[in-house]
Amino acid sequence: MKKCKLCKGDLSIEYGNCKDINFSISNEKFDWYKCKRCGSFSIDDPNLSVSEYYKDYKPHKIDVSNLPNSLSIFIEKILAVYSEDDKFDIIDVGCGSGVLLYQLKKKFPNARLYGTDVTISPAINNLSDYQDINFFESEIKDLSIEKTFDVVVSSQLLEHLDDPETMVEFLECHTNSKSLIIFDIPNVESVSFKLFGRNWIHLDTPRHRVLYTRTGLNYLFREFKLTNVVYTGSNLSLWSSFCNSISVNLHNNSLFFKVIRKVVIKLLDLFVVPDDKINFTLSRNK
Numbered sequence: 001m002k003k004c005k006l007c008k009g010d011l012s013i014e015y016g017n018c019k020d021i022n023f024s025i026s027n028e029k030f031d032w033y034k035c036k037r038c039g040s041f042s043i044d045d046p047n048l049s050v051s052e053y054y055k056d057y058k059p060h061k062i063d064v065s066n067l068p069n070s071l072s073i074f075i076e077k078i079l080a081v082y083s084e085d086d087k088f089d090i091i092d093v094g095c096g097s098g099v100l101l102y103q104l105k106k107k108f109p110n111a112r113l114y115g116t117d118v119t120i121s122p123a124i125n126n127l128s129d130y131q132d133i134n135f136f137e138s139e140i141k142d143l144s145i146e147k148t149f150d151v152v153v154s155s156q157l158l159e160h161l162d163d164p165e166t167m168v169e170f171l172e173c174h175t176n177s178k179s180l181i182i183f184d185i186p187n188v189e190s191v192s193f194k195l196f197g198r199n200w201i202h203l204d205t206p207r208h209r210v211l212y213t214r215t216g217l218n219y220l221f222r223e224f225k226l227t228n229v230v231y232t233g234s235n236l237s238l239w240s241s242f243c244n245s246i247s248v249n250l251h252n253n254s255l256f257f258k259v260i261r262k263v264v265i266k267l268l269d270l271f272v273v274p275d276d277k278i279n280f281t282l283s284r285n286k
Contacts, residue, residue, distance in 0.1 A: 002033060002044050005164060005210060007219040009037025011044065015198040018205040021244050023251075025053050030206045032198070040216030041188055043209050048162075053207050058251075059156075060122035064102040070184065070232040071100055073279045074153050075107055077182050077228065081151075085110055088150040092116070093140065093170065094157025098123030104153075105130055111151075116143055141166040148174050152181045156277075159185050159208045164220050171224070171282070181224070181282040187231060189213055190276045196241035201250075202276060217280070224282040233276035235268035 002011040011033035018030050030043050082088055087110045092101050095115035101123065105113060113133045115123050120137035127133055136143060140161070152175060158167060175181060186202035187193070188211040193200045202208070210216075217226055239261055243250050 004035035004038060004040060004216075005042055006040055006212070006216045007035060007038040009035045011035055011042070014041065015203075018198055018203070020053060020205055020207075021199065022201065022204055022240075023053075023058070025055070028206070032203070032205070035216070038216040038219055039188075039213040041211040043206055045206075048206060050206055050209075054119065060097045060119070062097050062099060064097055064099040064126045066099075068099075068234070070234065070277050070279070071103070071155060073184070073230055073232055074100060074155070074182055075103060077279075077281060078104075078108070078151060078153075078180065081180050082108065082111075084108055087111065089147070090114065090151040090153065091145075091149045091174070093152060093154040093167075094160070095120075095123045095135075096156070098126040100153060100155055101133060102127055102130075105133065114145070114149070116140075139166075140170050143170065145174065148176050148179065150179060152179060154183050156184060156186070158183060159202075159204075159211055162209045164210055168220065168223070171284075175284060177284050179284065182279065183282070184232070184277050184279040185212060187233070187276055187278040190231075190233070191272075192238050192241050192274075192276050195238075196245055199241055199244040201237045201240040201244060214278075221282055224284055226280055226282060228281040230279045231275040231277070232279055233274035235265050235272055235274050237274065237276040238268055238272065239264055 004011055013031050014034035015032040018032055019027055030045060032041050033044050034041050084107060089112045090104055091114040093116055095101050095117050101113055101115050115133060116136040116138060118139055120135050124135055161167060171181060240250055
């Protein structure tokens with residue numbers, strides 16, 4: 001029987017024959033498994049190569065000058081420890097488009113910034129005005145940086161890792177007991193996931209490989225203390241998941257579709273507190 005990558009519990013198929021409904025890059029089908037012990041979800045396919053699913057990846061093309069609300073919590077947590085004028089080392093693991101690095105550079109101009117991703121060109125292109133940011137194109141397990149960091153941030157990366165233990169190993173090598181470590185990931189225990197299941201926007205088959213419950217996170221980061229948990233997100237995920245459930249193209253650029261989306265999300269914002277993402281802090285056990 002297949003085993004959970006986090007707690008080694010038994011897995012059973014929860015959603016079979018799932019396709020890439022967010023971007024429709026191919027019709028290839030995948031099975032999502034649920035752990036009977038920790039409740040986390042995973043795609044368990046050792047032959048899966050997802051590189052083609054990142055071609056022309058739209059999240060890498062966002063406007064880096066516009067910080068999403070779900071990312072502003074990173075700035076707030078760092079400000080609780082450091083002032084805007086302090087000199088300290090920050091690495092963004094899985095920096096993607098560079099949106100978080102851009103905002104960190106604006107808020108902490110004296111900080112020494114590092115960014116790493118398997119495809120680093122989107123961040124380099126978007127942050128071409130900042131030549132003092134150090135970029136590394138590498139898998140986490142192959143990253144060759146011989147230093148520890150005061151702050152480690154990672155937004156929406158952990159769920160993409162086929163082997164989550166590589167992140168644990170990175171933290172063990174590049175942080176100390178005083179390091180501030182901040183993550184955010186999709187919240188598989190959210191209202192939107194419970195409502196839409198296989199059509200949930202953050203299932204994002206097959207780019208997402210593991211979706212974590214709080215219990216699953218505690219298994220993975222058993223050598224760390226998980227604190228300061230904040231639920232964030234946007235009601236755009238509810239709208240997008242609903243569109244997936246009725247097979248409506250999310251990337252429809254018609255004026256009518258854009259107006260309807262804007263009106264629906266404004267109405268949802270009046271009544272629904274989004275919880276589709278979870279932001280948490282880690283500290284090393286002494």
